[in-house]
Amino acid sequence: MFFINMILYQMFWAFLMIDLTHDILSITGRLSQFAFNALLIYLPPRLFYMAEDGDRPLTWALMLLANLPVLVRIFLR
Amino acid sequence: MVNLQKLLVPENRGNLLDIIVFLVNLVLMFVLARLFADLARASNANDKLATFGVVVFCLGVVFLQPIASVLKRRRAHQRNPTLDRPRPRFLFHPVFYFLSKLIFLIASAGLIIELVFGDQIDGGPGANYFGLPPWLFILLFPGIPALAIANTALVYFYFRKPKRVALLSFLDSPQSEAVGDICFSST
Numbered sequence: 420m421f422f423i424n425m426i427l428y429q430m431f432w433a434f435l436m437i438d439l440t441h442d443i444l445s446i447t448g449r450l451s452q453f454a455f456n457a458l459l460i461y462l463p464p465r466l467f468y469m470a471e472d473g474d475r476p477l478t479w480a481l482m483l484l485a486n487l488p489v490l491v492r493i494f495l496r
Numbered sequence: 497m498v499n500l501q502k503l504l505v506p507e508n509r510g511n512l513l514d515i516i517v518f519l520v521n522l523v524l525m526f527v528l529a530r531l532f533a534d535l536a537r538a539s540n541a542n543d544k545l546a547t548f549g550v551v552v553f554c555l556g557v558v559f560l561q562p563i564a565s566v567l568k569r570r571r572a573h574q575r576n577p578t579l580d581r582p583r584p585r586f587l588f589h590p591v592f593y594f595l596s597k598l599i600f601l602i603a604s605a606g607l608i609i610e611l612v613f614g615d616q617i618d619g620g621p622g623a624n625y626f627g628l629p630p631w632l633f634i635l636l637f638p639g640i641p642a643l644a645i646a647n648t649a650l651v652y653f654y655f656r657k658p659k660r661v662a663l664l665s666f667l668d669s670p671q672s673e674a675v676g677d678i679c680f681s682s683t
Contacts, residue, residue, distance in 0.1 A: 429520060429528075430532040431553070433528065434530075436529075437526065437530075459592060459596045462587060463561075463592065463597075464557075464561060465513075467561075469587070470579055470655060471572070472511060478510060478511060478514075481514035482514055484514065484515075486521070488522055
């Protein structure tokens with residue numbers, strides 16, 4: 420049960436990211452749009468966990484890992 | 497060797513979430529995202545059930561997180577006394593959270609109006625209020641930002657150390673935190 424709804428939210432996030440790779444051609448444009456969307460969509464629900472583990476480098480590495488499929492798509496569209 | 501027991505403790509929930517999200521992203525995400533795109537398309541094509549699904553999703557995103565922050569707050573501060581000083585500070589600026597909730601509230605309000613009023617929306621003979629009846633426009637114009645501000649305030653209350661005894665003893669229990677986690681994961 421845990422995280423099942425977060426995965427639904429991730430579906431929405433991935434849906435936005437798929438649109439992003441379709442709509443914006445330049446890598447810099449896609450990256451800046453990704454950063455903006457991350458601040459408004461990805462981070463708000465993640466903040467509560469980040470308040471507890473945000474000072475650990477492992478957390479940032481895992482957040483990067485979690486979004487690697489999206490980032491690979493942004494770079495290698 | 498990765499210690500799975502350690503991964504399951506409440507302090508490491510974020511890391512567990514990232515690992516699960518990575519696995520789902522890797523295997524299923526783009527298939528699931530296309531399903532979500534189909535839902536959004538059906539909603540745009542006036543499919544009432546799809547529109548209702550999107551409304552439930554948006555309202556869940558907006559309202560479950562404040563509920564979770566209330567349920568988790570006391571236990572989280574007992575476990576982590578530095579929770580009132582989260583790092584990095586700029587990411588915890590309330591304006592990002594406020595804008596995020598504003599977007600979802602505007603989306604859900606628009607869809608609810610579409611569901612309830614359907615084709616009856618007509619601005620009337622007077623000034624055009626985006627095709628809405630004036631009373632509804634007047635209600636929504638300050639109401640949505642006010643709701644987003646209240647939502648943000650309630651969520652940021654999570655980072656303030658509790659100074660009084662809980663009104664309900666349930667809020668001090670591990671069960672309260674578990675229910676809060678379920679709500680957090682809904683957002």
